[in-house]
Structures are given as structure tokens and as C-alpha cells.
Amino acid sequence: MSRPILYAFHVSSCSWRVRIALAHKKIEHDIRVVNIVNRESRSPEYMSKVNPAGQIPALEVNGNVIAESLAILEYLEEVYPQKPLLPKEAIERAKVREICELIATGIQPLQNPKVAARHSTETEKRLEWTEYYINRGFIALEKILNTTSANGKYCYGDSLTTADCVLVPQVFNAIARFKLDMTPYPKIMSIYNSLMKLEEVKLGHPDNKLS
């Protein structure tokens, strides 16, 4: 099998999810930079050759492309089972996926700046929208993590899972982009601070521009 190619951009939170998994599993891969700020993912070339939905991340394997970060994470878990990112037992796996989906469907799409921009042209109203959806999601997430995290270092149990891959970029956005007050979320912060020390997480930090 040839090296997979990841189409990504350094500020894309969904790309960061996949980059954590690739680094954790030590999967050698190539990167193609797709500048979403310049709308490169919406170019006819990208949409016809890579992903009709015009999105990143996308993973190309032997000429075939998979989009949607959670689908990519599941694919990597199946094809590269070393250093697993899901527990073995079915209910435990379901709880990890529940956390992933809570963030990926319940928070990220709604706090997306483009969606906030569609809501209002006023900066204050956009921020209000973003904060509402992040807070709504984090209130639920804090309660769930209090039951699933073994020691405040990882979302589920005491090892890295796909839930952590999805949590990190969302919390980073909340803090760094939107300056959200994280005081009500001590468990989320404990896990986030712990994860941000890991090399596989640091590698995909938005400050590290992709080459």
C-alpha cells in the first residue's frame, strides 16, 4: 500500500483530529496543503479530483479518497490497528463514539464561523451565537466526561482514544479563538491540558504551518 495523502490545513480543527491519530499510530503519510482561507477546497479542481463536497480533511489511499474526519478516524483504526484509539469492548467503544459525535455533530458545525456569519453581520451577535453553541455542548460534555474519564487525563478511561482527537481542537478553538470562560468546565480543562503535552497532539497545533 502506498503512503496515504492527507489534504489538510493548519487552522482546520477537523484536520487536527486526523493528524493526532496519524501521529499516534506513527502512520507515514504525505500532506497536501489546501488553503481553506483562500477557498482552495471549493475550487473546481479540488472538488472534481479530491472531494465533491469541497471539504478538508480528506485522505487519499491508493487513488481513492475518504472525507469526513470521523470516517477517516474509523478507517485508520481498522487498517492500522497498532496503538488502538478505541477500546475493545462494544459499550466502551460506543461511549467513545458518543463523545466524538457530541462534539462533531452537536458543537463544531454550529460554532463554525461561517455559520455564525450567516446568522449575523454584527461581530457581537456572531460571538453570542458561537458562545451559545459551545457552552451548550460543553455543559453536556463536562457531565459525560465526569463519568467516563478515569483520572482527568483522557476522555475515556486512561488512554488516548478518538474522543481525545476530537476534543482537543474544539477546546483550542473555544479558548484561543473565542476566549470562552472555561471556569465551568474543570474536567474538560484537565483533560485538554494533559493532552496538549503529548507530542502527537502538539504536532498538529494550528501554529505549526503545514509544508
Add this chain to the structure above:
Amino acid sequence: MSKYVMYEFPISSCSWRLRIAFAYKGIQYESREIEDSDTPEFRKINPAGHVPVLEIDSQHTIAESIAILEYLEEVHWEPPLLPQDPFQRAKVREICELIASGIQPLQHPYVAQKYSDDPKKQAEWTSYYINKGFRALEGILEETSSDKTRCVGKSMSMADCCLVPQVYNAVERFHIDMTPYPIIQNIYTELMILPIVNAGRPDNFPSESE
């Protein structure tokens, strides 16, 4: 076999995804209809305050429909709702996520209502996000659907479970013009003939297959 209870309500599209899966796999479950999931009481069951939630053996609860679909697939793998080949499995999941994160949350009435009190503006919001999502979906289905009767290849999958309720909402609730999406329309029409799909329709609730 485990005892399953699903907390749901008739119009919940995410719950209908699971009704299809339960019926397709022939799994018995008890349906518990919830009037309002956004209450302190229901949030004890699911802190996120939404349905569906699967309760297993009165002990464990799983929320988020995609997580529940994956659980059912792992524990009750026959008949399968995922192909064998890893790349094909990924394409099924890609379609599920495109709908579950790219369309459904954004077209939700509560989100449209947060955008505006004006019903006309709400309809515009909903229409924008459904159309944006369906344009992307149509492009993907052109590559993945073998014969335009199922989302991926020729077999039933989780992607079909996710497609049906979203198209139903688009057509029946929001009156979206489906002319630009012939593949989506055809797959939807073919799936809606199936009793295991039709039985879970909001107006057939509770599902006949229980």
C-alpha cells in the same frame, strides 16, 4: 440477548435512523416516547438533552445515533449495515457524517428559530443548509452508488439509514425542490418502499416492527 429500550419521539429523524437499523437486523426493543428531551429529568439520562438514547439491560446508556448504529453493528452483525471492505466502510461512514454533522444539525428547527423569529427567514436558513448538503451528497453518491438504489454499492448500509429521514424532512416538512438531486431521490424512493423503512415513518409511530 440484551434488553433494549430506546428513548425517542416520532418526528426525531435521528431516532428513525435507528428504527430502520433495528428493523433491518430484526432486533427487538422497547420504544419509550419522550415528550420533551430538554428537561432536567431527561438530562439525567442524556446530559446533552436529546434523543435517541439506547438503554442496555437497564444499566448502560448510549446517546448519539451514529454511536448507537455502530454499537448495533458490532453486537448484531447479521445482516450487516457496513460492507466488508475498509474503503467501502469508510465511504458509508463518510455519507453518515456528511448528513449527521453537515446537514441535520444546521437544518434543525431550533437552530433556524435561533437565527430568526420570522418564519420566512427560518425557511430560507433551512433551505440553504439542506441544499448545500444535498449538493455535496449527490456528488458523492454519483461515485459510491452502484445502481442508484442504495448509497454505497448495492447493499443496505448505515448511510441509507441516515439518508431516509433527512430526505423525508426535506420533502415532507420543508418542501425542498429535489429536481437537482436525482440520485438522492431515486435512492429515497427505493428505500421508502421497504417495510423496514416505511414502518419507522413519523406518521406510523410507534414503529410496526416492534
